[in-house]
Amino acid sequence: MTTTxxxxxxxEDEPDIARILSDYLSSQRFxxxxxxxxxxxxxxxRSLRPDFVILDLTLPDIxxxxxxxxxxxxxDVPLLILSARSADTDKVLGLGFGADDYMTKPFSLTELLARVQAHFRRYERLAPPPQPADAEYVELGDLTLDKxxxxxxxxGREVPLSAKEFELLYHLASHRNQVFSKRQLLDAVWGYDAYGDENTVSVYIHRLRDKLERNSSQPAYLHTVWGVGYKLSYV
Incomplete structure (x- = not known):
């Protein structure tokens, strides 16, 4: 039996880079x-419903x-930005608009493959089991998470989150009051310790606060422990 x-x-609008990426990933059976x-x-x-997207930031039409x-x-497909733009502001914008990862050009094909595979491993590990099982809930104050x-x-009002936003929030909620460094959260949620950009965590915490906190200056759930990291608790 073969698998799809x-x-x-x-x-990617640069033909040479697009061809290199396509040829290399095809050789890895994608x-x-x-x-x-x-x-x-x-x-x-919309037509293919791909399992992963690699996106250049400099395109001719948008x-x-x-x-x-x-x-x-x-x-909610995993999305990796691959761009010649290396400024922190570009990374913050890309991650803030929903990218899961960011790499700059010139790039290593082996590193790119490692990141793609790490995202797939993470999504597989967190995917619901094939057999029906009791839903896993975490409740904290007015906040309820159904894994x-x-x-x-x-x-009682649904809060729209991307898959990665949910995974970060669920990890913190499942370990309430425990402080995690950015590096620990990268490893636990994004699943790749060696290649992660710690700024990714800050961007996602900011996005979660925008969606969950009524007063960002005095958060009720997502707390910064200065010099250490983040924790989730209810105040």
Whole structure:
């Protein structure tokens, strides 16, 4: 019995880079599709429903950060930005608009593969079991997390979260009052200790606070322990 290869969508307007990525990932037994601009990338996302997206920020028809926002609005597919832009502001924007990872050009193909595989391992590990099982709930104040459904409610109102936002929140909620460093959260939630950018955690904590906290200056749930990291507790 054969299994269907995972599909990786490459949105890249430089033909040489797109070809190198496609050829290398194909040699690693992934199916690939290439889009040379943002509109083509959106169309392929909708028609192919890929398992992973690699996105360049510099595209001829739309800025990559805006495309990242549009992609994330339609899908929770793991998304890695691959860009020549190396400024911290670009990384913050990309991660803030929903990217799961960020690499700068020039890049290592082996590192890129390691990151792609790490994201797949993480999603597989957190995927619901194939057999029905009792839902796993975490409740804290008005906050309720349903791990099986990847669903969060606040005082009975559903809060829309991406898969990675849910995983970070669930990890903290499952270890309430325990302080985690950014590096520990990268390893636990993103699943790759060697390659992670700790700024990713800060961006996702900020996004969760925007969605969950009524007063960001005095958070009720997500607390910063200065010089150490973050914890979830209810005040």
């Amino acid at each position: 290869a995972r599909t990786i969508l490459i949105i 199916a690939t599709a290439v889009a040379a601009n943002g509109q083509e990338g959106l169309a392929l996302l 800025d990559g950060t805006e495309l990242c926002r549009q992609l994330r609005a339609e899908s 099986r459904a990847y669903r969060v409610t606040m005082a």
